[in-house]
Amino acid sequence: GEDVEQSLFLSVREGDSSVINCTYTDSSSTYLYWYKQEPGAGLQLLTYIFSNMDMKQDQRLTVLLNKKDKHLSLRIADTQTGDSAIYFCAEIGKGSTLGRLYFGRGTQLTVWP
């Protein structure tokens, strides 16, 4: 099946930028997603990018997509302590219907004051 890889931990100081990286396997993925999960909570969609785009910006969030290397990144500008959470990268796999996503294990982001 599809394999989405993420580094498990990232630690940054408040006010700095955070960059969370992800690699995926299915070159035919049409959509790629970033979700946020706070302790004891469900998943909150942060942003998504369509595969014909290289970049998408939404306020403090910037998503970069490198289809050649199958690499996706999420940059959070001016990171705040409230951004501390687990961030999941996900793709829609080949032949999958909408609604079937393949997730990475998540990156635990810790923001220090």
Add this chain to the structure above:
Amino acid sequence: DAGVTQSPTHLIKTRGQQVTLRCSPKSGHDTVSWYQQALGQGPQFIFQYYEEEERQRGNFPDRFSGHQFPNYSSELNVNALLLGDSALYLCASSSPGQGGNVLTFGAGSRLTVL
């Protein structure tokens, strides 16, 4: 506008028992997907329901079954519970006609099997 609601939020069962989890999709959504999230892992797709039928299934045994009702709400049933079934079960809803590429998740039902 209520989002996706799930019940119960927490429950404890013993091995061999059966459990039913419930999900109400976001208003306007007609498709429900279920995911299992074990501790320290990303969510894994169990199955998806649309028009009261299972449309796609992940790599889960037949002990996992589901149902969708005419009002689009859904149930997940797990029979003969194993310790390894302990996890957070997430329901997500979407609508092909309304940006179906975007899933809205509920807060989940945390199942502990003793």
